[in-house]
Amino acid sequence: MSRIRAAFFDPTGVRHSIPTYPWRFAPPHLLTLRQLAARGLRPGGQDVQAQVMWSSRRHGAPGVRVAFLYDIRFALPKRTATARQLTALAKANTARRTCPACGQDAGYVIPRHLGVCLTCHYGTRRLPHEHHPDPHPAAGPR
Ligand SMILES: [Zn+2]
Numbered sequence: 433m434s435r436i437r438a439a440f441f442d443p444t445g446v447r448h449s450i451p452t453y454p455w456r457f458a459p460p461h462l463l464t465l466r467q468l469a470a471r472g473l474r475p476g477g478q479d480v481q482a483q484v485m486w487s488s489r490r491h492g493a494p495g496v497r498v499a500f501l502y503d504i505r506f507a508l509p510k511r512t513a514t515a516r517q518l519t520a521l522a523k524a525n526t527a528r529r530t531c532p533a534c535g536q537d538a539g540y541v542i543p544r545h546l547g548v549c550l551t552c553h554y555g556t557r558r559l560p561h562e563h564h565p566d567p568h569p570a571a572g573p574r
Contacts, residue, residue: 440485448483453501455486462501469510476508 531549
């Protein structure tokens with residue numbers, strides 16, 4: 433273990449106030465948020481259990497970096513955010529497909545430049561509100 437790594441090796445937290453490990457030296461049950469997420473987990477209310485520290489030599493921003501670690505044994509499954517997000521997304525898409533003139537789900541996103549569905553705009557269907565002038569009044573009997 434190099435001198436730098438030794439400086440970051442503090443499993444009891446005497447120097448760093450929480451258990452600290454050099455990058456890649458943390459016990460396998462301690463994971464970063466990203467590692468938890470990759471397993472479909474979230475910290476689940478637990479506090480930060482430990483941290484990994486490493487020296488970044490990245491040009492422009494050198495220095496000591498820290499990532500917090502959580503105990504996988506206290507982790508909980510990620511909320512089914514995808515299901516909720518899908519619902520929200522579906523709602524938003526429905527709103528974008530709903531014609532403000534006739535209130536129908538047009539089946540496509542209402543063109544912004546028209547502001548109404550194509551049926552309303554082009555008057556291809558007789559609608560109860562007839563909110564627009566018929567662009568082809570002579571096209572057929574009404
Ligand atoms: Zn419409």
